[in-house]
Amino acid sequence: MTTTDWEPVSGAVLPRYAGVPSFMRLPYVPEGDPRRAEVDVGLIGMPWDGATSNRPGARHGPRGLRDASTMVRAMHGATRQTPFKSMRCADMGDVAMSPVDQDDALAAAEAAVAGMLAHDIRPVMVGGDHLCTLTVLRALRKHRGEAFGLVLLDSHTDLYPPYFGGKTLTHGNPFRQAIEEGCLDPHRTFMAGMRGTSYNKEDIDYGRDKGVHIVEIEECMARGWASVMEEARAVAGAGATYVSFDIDFIDPAFAPGTGTPEVGGPTSFEALQCVRALRGLDIIGADLVEVSPPFDPSGGTCWLGASVLFELICAMER
Amino acid sequence: MTTTDWEPVSGAVLPRYAGVPSFMRLPYVPEGDPRRAEVDVGLIGMPWDGATSNRPGARHGPRGLRDASTMVRAMHGATRQTPFKSMRCADMGDVAMSPVDQDDALAAAEAAVAGMLAHDIRPVMVGGDHLCTLTVLRALRKHRGEAFGLVLLDSHTDLYPPYFGGKTLTHGNPFRQAIEEGCLDPHRTFMAGMRGTSYNKEDIDYGRDKGVHIVEIEECMARGWASVMEEARAVAGAGATYVSFDIDFIDPAFAPGTGTPEVGGPTSFEALQCVRALRGLDIIGADLVEVSPPFDPSGGTCWLGASVLFELICAMER
Amino acid sequence: MTTTDWEPVSGAVLPRYAGVPSFMRLPYVPEGDPRRAEVDVGLIGMPWDGATSNRPGARHGPRGLRDASTMVRAMHGATRQTPFKSMRCADMGDVAMSPVDQDDALAAAEAAVAGMLAHDIRPVMVGGDHLCTLTVLRALRKHRGEAFGLVLLDSHTDLYPPYFGGKTLTHGNPFRQAIEEGCLDPHRTFMAGMRGTSYNKEDIDYGRDKGVHIVEIEECMARGWASVMEEARAVAGAGATYVSFDIDFIDPAFAPGTGTPEVGGPTSFEALQCVRALRGLDIIGADLVEVSPPFDPSGGTCWLGASVLFELICAMER
């Protein structure tokens, strides 16, 4: 098996809208497939929105992103990277997550990522809501045996206290939980883009108390994104770092298809530049979450999400 | 306080699209309001879809139905009934159901219905997914101390075994659970409209074994709905009966906004006739469930659902 | 100038979606065009919804119907009629009706129709809301000097009393006004399809008192549309008759794009058959009203409306 077998078919051969849609037309390598041993970077879907506090639909995210991502071509327009040549990337399929049982769903997801890590596959998780990220962080923590850094691009910190009285975990607190569980090193945790109304800013206060670097939107806009991302690189440093991208980081004019949109965010151009600025970090995993196709009538959010995914993969090239 | 205070404002005074939208423009009588003691029929929203196995969005149902229901006028066109004159009807608000915790959500919903029953308010529940119905059945069972009958109009039996391995309860098995828990008398339980592909028909076999009367769509269409509903009345008999209406009973051309549509169903005219045929039964509670506004781009499903709700209320007139 | 000049260009020559869209691709013969003297049947748009009590948008009806109507081909599929060969039909353009001044708008519309009648052009009015019809009835009454008959297919009688306290005229009372003004002979006035909730049925009582024949939906469905339309022909008789078609006559699954939909109506097949049954009447004018494109996301209502318009024109063939 040569590297060529891992490259997606070109849109000049099979039109982009044709064919069974795997992520970016990559080979589909489900559990049990012998090619797993060769995969470098694995895209894995978590079609689950069981921790969503507002509008649902992120369970349809992996399907929507697979569809849109067949429009991605092989070469990065600006950097001329060809990540599918330099790395063996694959679609690992979706985790079977129960839509009605949070505990089961999270356990299944963590196990699936653990299975990838056992093969030294770097995970690129496609959500699903943001609590899905916690399962990747947990698996990485167990696999690596120590905490790691985080760069989060999002309109929310996801450091909120539990709400609704019951279950501790929602899509509003994966990073608080991950800090409490020792997955993340808060001093190497960087967050940018936060905005919108707030219950009480307790999340930001909590994060800063722990040492998390949080740059709210007013500061981002005032300083410019290049400066913000320079800080991100400095905070993450040379150590192992996870990158999480919530599609609601981007202004809802560009990304309406999400559950908890916050107006007043960056453009798609700025968002892609932010991801591109992460090249050179030691990225041990990444995700794109909270794309909700039922709220995306023109399909633009899925297409933007697919573009972000490609940018993430390019940033992971070593 | 006279009966007039309970009548909705007319669309000839305040245009239908104006005003804070309560169900059918009825008085809003939340918990703690002293007028609760006077209410005869209470519409209560259960904005929850935490048991949905397919496309979510029914959590937005009560909001969507309140909005559309302000187009309902005071008098039934065919029967000339004016239910808001003959009964004190009210919008009891929505239950605060956690979107991330099934146990909490179900308990809160059952408690809310129990609170209504304590005031002798007949509940008309507006879903939410079909598992919400179980909370009403449980409250009624506890309040009445005995099992009661059921008429279900639906494309599914909702007598399925548990799936996904974990949680027992999904929106696919409220009636199986209700039979097991002794809420429903299976011999006084009637179901019509079932259709679509099936895993294995175990649900139908289970129901028939228990004594449930199930009329699948082919038989409905062959016999005609008048005959089907005559049987429904005969099965329910003179005893206490609950009526559950899943919007996916109706063909998705008429009601696209639902999570698990099944093609090949009745028209809206037929569906309204079916509900109308229930007049005279001793209806102790009713519901309309599974309206999912994110899948209803033209708003037609909400409007049809509101029309069904009005028909249900008219059928409950004593 | 030969008759051929009046025939629309074929979709086999210029694709249906191409070209400046006039109604059914007929010649555009605005005021001042010398060809007006030759026109037999004139389609005239009234882009106005200033009398709408519920959801607006019928002002966009003529534009939407022009667009969809370019999909109409030359020959009636069932009757093999070719009305654009047998009659000189034309698009007379739209009346310039002020969206903010009811009096001005109605006067302009009536004058435009009067101008057509002066050339012996039979009007086919494309609304706009149903009050537009009153302007055609008034112009016809003045031109003919006597009352005439009416066939109305609608979900409402439009015989309502004034509402909102102010202006007498709304889209809910053109026919009441037309009876009061002596435009219509109530004994030769026939209405079918009425349904939905009602304020108080005063409209129906008023109509029946005057002698209007009203067949509500339950009777229509029970008797079948062929029988209903036989009665329509009998009521209208041999005298001059106007035909008014409100798109909300048809069930909103088929025609969602309207302002005051009422569920439980006929199918598109039944609706077309109803119009077809009017052939042989002395139709002095006709209309299609209440198509509201903003509520028609798939465009199906405009296409159905265009199909009804073609059926009306075929029914007017002498």
Place this chain on the structure above:
Amino acid sequence: MTTTDWEPVSGAVLPRYAGVPSFMRLPYVPEGDPRRAEVDVGLIGMPWDGATSNRPGARHGPRGLRDASTMVRAMHGATRQTPFKSMRCADMGDVAMSPVDQDDALAAAEAAVAGMLAHDIRPVMVGGDHLCTLTVLRALRKHRGEAFGLVLLDSHTDLYPPYFGGKTLTHGNPFRQAIEEGCLDPHRTFMAGMRGTSYNKEDIDYGRDKGVHIVEIEECMARGWASVMEEARAVAGAGATYVSFDIDFIDPAFAPGTGTPEVGGPTSFEALQCVRALRGLDIIGADLVEVSPPFDPSGGTCWLGASVLFELICAMER
């Protein structure tokens, strides 16, 4: 390899909206896959609309139908058939058809079908526009060496003469071409559902001259679909028969997502009954064509199309 390997994963294990979407979650068996030798019935996509005379978008049909078809469960609700147990069915992928070169596209498609026939795989083609059907008919004709019968459910005969002056072939004439090329036996060719305006009925006259049985919509509605399909079975007889289903056969209220809708058609219930009535024929191939997702905002057309596909496959069970 046992038969079980060919059965789709259940929605009770992997939620229906999850996973890489192949047709009905069947195994994906592209060209070169050794399992091709075992396939009985192969679903093959033809994502191409290069012969469309009106609104395009059918090129997106296979993608849309794969997505919706993951909602199909294993057992037919009415007949209790389990076709994926009794037959080895597979998703054969999409043909790489050039969107800009009709000749190349048709040749590629015919070759792909020929490749399936060489393995004794019965083709179920998923369009794409109706000209795609011609490629299947041609391959079958060459493979079998003789003409065969046809049952067509459609709102158009697709027996039109060429238009636009240039290319002979459009989606309006595959069956005329197939008759001229000797693929079809016109005396064993049956068509039902034809309606809408016409250029000149030349298509119907041509067909009847050749011996084709054509039942237009008025006759269908008057006789009832059971009688119509009885005639279909009689015409097709015991010989080899192809079944072609154009989604525009069904009324656009049920199936808005198509390029050339014609109002006044059958319901989805009636349409499924029509397909079901074909059981027992010797069906050598089938197709579903003309689903155009860009005109299907609620996704209902894709879901209805997937339901028709399942019904077709059940009808092909021997």
Place this chain on the structure above:
Amino acid sequence: MTTTDWEPVSGAVLPRYAGVPSFMRLPYVPEGDPRRAEVDVGLIGMPWDGATSNRPGARHGPRGLRDASTMVRAMHGATRQTPFKSMRCADMGDVAMSPVDQDDALAAAEAAVAGMLAHDIRPVMVGGDHLCTLTVLRALRKHRGEAFGLVLLDSHTDLYPPYFGGKTLTHGNPFRQAIEEGCLDPHRTFMAGMRGTSYNKEDIDYGRDKGVHIVEIEECMARGWASVMEEARAVAGAGATYVSFDIDFIDPAFAPGTGTPEVGGPTSFEALQCVRALRGLDIIGADLVEVSPPFDPSGGTCWLGASVLFELICAMER
């Protein structure tokens, strides 16, 4: 009654999509409610678009904004203001404005605002089209006995001469009328954001002749919004000032749901900054107008409008 009674229920208790939707979940205090005496700031809906010259639908604005505004949380993200703690804010309901009678509608609206002013409630009007603003200006003028200043953020000056020949008043001239009637002090009137094609710039010439400060979009973009708003504050000065925000100020990519969009406007981030810059002015009333939900398929315009409303309320904090 303590201040706590005036705070909206948190989304962490009742999910944001649940409950009867009042503006920002504030208490509903309709006419006749004794709590009116305590209200500081009252949100009042004017569901009326009877002066709209282009696409209608703003009558649905208050309903759409109530729905979206339940996503607003209690604390401003950047300023940490909690306006619902510092001021008693309430939803005063909608004015019953006749959709068919401009004179009646305007009189009813003005009377409703006058009733609020009599209780010293500062009005925040939620439109409705821009002519609704005139009713607030008139009531304020009568209540205060003198002219006041204005800050208008809009893509149009709304200083146009009358059009359509008839009624003087349209949504294109509220401010011209308000200047003529002595409501506004033109020298303390500031407008920014004007753009798009024009009939003849007569509106701008008229305004500048009167002393109005108008900053067209090219100048806004060249100077930056901070500079523009500094000028706004300088023009308005220390005196009483009204703030009017037309949603079409913002680029239609961010706010498609409006009747007369003009491309080339500011982003949502910039727009919020502009409103925030008004803090410190003596704001005697404010409005958000021209949101038209029928043209807002993804709901983003309503959500942006609700965000602007919250920003306006925060700017009104004293």
Place this chain on the structure above:
Amino acid sequence: MTTTDWEPVSGAVLPRYAGVPSFMRLPYVPEGDPRRAEVDVGLIGMPWDGATSNRPGARHGPRGLRDASTMVRAMHGATRQTPFKSMRCADMGDVAMSPVDQDDALAAAEAAVAGMLAHDIRPVMVGGDHLCTLTVLRALRKHRGEAFGLVLLDSHTDLYPPYFGGKTLTHGNPFRQAIEEGCLDPHRTFMAGMRGTSYNKEDIDYGRDKGVHIVEIEECMARGWASVMEEARAVAGAGATYVSFDIDFIDPAFAPGTGTPEVGGPTSFEALQCVRALRGLDIIGADLVEVSPPFDPSGGTCWLGASVLFELICAMER
């Protein structure tokens, strides 16, 4: 005939949504109309997408743009130009281009433009996909006898090699073909806005080898659009220049309705400024292409496209 006859009717006389929609309400001057001799600038529709490699629908562009363009008023807001006074502009109708035959379609389009050039009418072509542009370039080349310059605003170079193996021409290579055929002078050819993933950058390399000036998006954003357009003017120089505007130049948040969107582009404000910067060039023809209404649910792309068209026409004023 005076110049006044060439001016569009004002929206203050006939509401913008009324009337048969020609481009910008200009006179419709089809082939054979004697007024052709007087036309200075002719808008001609090419409703054709037969060279589209991705999502189709641009064939509906001219219809959609005619509709939206009736919202354009007579005077440019910033420059106070009134191009319909200074030039006789007209809607020349649509070319009858076969949707199924590329050769015929291109020949018909070129002939139509040649016919305009024979009357000294400067063409403004409204697509249609980008291959339509080639027909204009070819006609101009033949008419002028020499190569000319080009300014292209686009997200793609459209200098791609042929794909799909068959037909040489697609919407991805009109400019490569035009260079090869000698229509364009590559040294006077300027392109800006290029971005997105790439097959292999062969297109950019080809262009630069030939001498084409290509400014990719990163450089555009870094330098600012004013600088970029200064270079455009310098490259084009004083000679005859064609301007081609692909709507996908603009970010898809502003222009979702196109077939091959690329995220990360300019805003609508920036795009209009770019066109405005071209004033003073010797523009011999222009186009706006790739608007695809089926992917434009809110209509915003058509409105933006119409605004670009007006800006183009103003730039062509001499």
